[in-house]
Amino acid sequence: MTEAPPVPDNAIGEYTGDGKTLFWLALRTSLLTLLTLGIYRFWAKTRIRRYTWSATRLDGTRFEYTGTGLEKFLGFLMAVVILAVYLGVLQLLLVWFGMTIFAAPETPEQAVLQGMGLSVSALAVTPLVFFAQYRARRYRLARTRWRGIRCGMDKAAWGYAFRAMGYWALTLVSLGALLPLMTFRLEKYMTERSWFGDARFEQHGSWTGMYRQMTHLLIGLALVLGGLLTGSIGMATDQPALIIGYAGFAVGLVWFPIGVISWRVQSFAYLTRHKTLGGRVTFDAQPETKTVILAWVVGSIVLAVALSVATGIIGGTVATLLAGSGFAVETGNGEHLFLPIVLAALGYLLTLAATQAGALAAIVQPILKHYVTTLTLLNLSALDEIHQRAADPGADAEGFADALDLGGAL
């Protein structure tokens, strides 16, 4: 699995999207979303996916996203019908049992009840969240095509939701020690229900093999805990231990988040390297943690600078215009303040839209590009024998994920 067979028959992923085009597309669509009081958000997401999918190229063929904004909107409406009934009744029951989270607790008993109420409502929503996550992935796959062939996923969202609950419980009880088990088994569950045409994906490898990808996470954790321990010993006895403890703690605080990102990038790479398609096509993924972190840092800086310059220019222009028209805020007796308030609100909304669009173009897209360009498909000619699969109506078209606000940038 680790050694690629020596055939020239492979293809490296390419990504051709550019930041400017994506930024303007995202800005236009998020302004339309504001204008339509949020309804256009389904179309906005669809258009951005169409762009990013078609910017991804493998072996000279671009991917295609075939979803429509309309079906997402309809799916959301359907999810609302079901969630409205479920959540409304749930809330009411919780209040009835005195477990309301709206009122301040007065007695310890009441505080305990409220805590229980919180966990009961969290527990009641959790299976829905996992259900929605699986459904969302199924929808995205069902709307993804390459070489004219549909991808797809089996209908198994409830099975996923209950397994996810179980593995999460195990991970929590083991204080995170079984995180690779959860990550591996859940990904295996989804992968082995995923298809490209009539070819099924398989997940190989093992969960114990994933502990290596946790190295930096564990080092960071060890530094934080060890630093605290050494520091507290030093507090009681001698100075040097205290200083060493603090230093270790400080280094650990930086190391730990890097370790988290490293885990996410490298566990993804491990899982991808151990996938096969139709038993013959294999994958190689070599994303680098430092490139992902760097893309994030550089993107954030670019975004921050661009935003402050833009707001400075726009704000200054507006202020000049107002001053030029003989407008002074202190003369306003309420009614005259209307214009500046409207301008400020518009400016706020515009900044919000520009920030989202900028983050997509300057942070999300470069990271996506890195993942795509470090992915290789091996033994490509096996693909020629793959045939089309039937269309998937898509049920709620991610409606539950949208209603529960689970969607990421893409």
Next chain:
Amino acid sequence: MQGAAHLYDGHSARRHAVTVSLARHDLALRIDGSTLPAPLLWPLADLRRLRDHADADQLVLTRHQDSKDEQPRDAARLVIDDAPLADWLRRTRPGLDRRDVTRGTGRRIALRGTAALAAVALMLFVILPALAGTMARLLPMDREIAFGRSVKAQMERFLGGSELGGLDCTAPEGRAALDEMVTRLTQGQDLGYPLQISVIDHGMVNAFAVPGGQVVLLRGLIEAADSPDGVAAVLAHEIGHVVHRDPTREALRAAGSVGLLGLLLGDVTGGAAIAGVAQRLINASYGQNAESAADAYALDALAQAGLPPSALGDMFEMFRERHGDTSGPVAHFLSHPQLSTRIDAANAAAPGKALGPVLDAAQWQALRNICG
């Protein structure tokens, strides 16, 4: 017009190298390829391109065709990198960007939209109120009283109190006068609750009932009343709400609908705040029936206590003069247009045997000074 292109036939993942030409007599694109079993003819009118495509030079065509997919499109894709051919198609085929929807889409939108609205409306206006009513009746007394205490604490915080009970007015003479008023109003009646009346030091002209048998009068109301009978009338009205368990039912209903509205609006643009506002609009009153029932209870209680029922009408008049017909902090009393009807009802109610004013002058003065 002729050019090279690639075709994905929609059946296999194979890539066909093809030549595309124009079959003039058929008004169609003719697609030839050595790996295709037979040349394909795609009518020009059916050609559609993929939108939001990342490669501006490339044209990806498909056909308008009935299908089981999300869009009425053929599964085959024709990828044209040949610039003159792509340009010619873009120039001469304005229908490339046409959006086709499957037949019956309008009906589906209408159906789903109506279903979603109906579900939310059904929950907000039928199921939640009904469930809340049932649950309010089933709620054990001690739990309701505990719940009421925390609601009152929140109200106090809203009115500016920094600590629990910090705003309570407790001057002993005023307290005694208030207790006497309550005793006279509730004599010989089983309320089903241990009644707890408190006065809060706040200038707003208002009074409200809290779950668990509590009634709160604000100092502003006592100061604005012309006579102790007026205060007694308002008190009787609020006791009516308590007896009918209106505040408990309302609190249960509000809890359900806040969660629901938050879900609908999403939290992208401060949806929670909007949900809060909407919630307050919905709960401006307990509803016309509950208010009429509380009025009826109050008129009855006043008559039994030997007080003039018209005092309730006088208080309504006073509210109306101060705040107009429908707005202001006492909207709770005034929230529906039939205020005149309610005033008339109060004036027409049969008085009981008059037993004199509820408080004497000295007691009235003490009540007015209850906040010190």
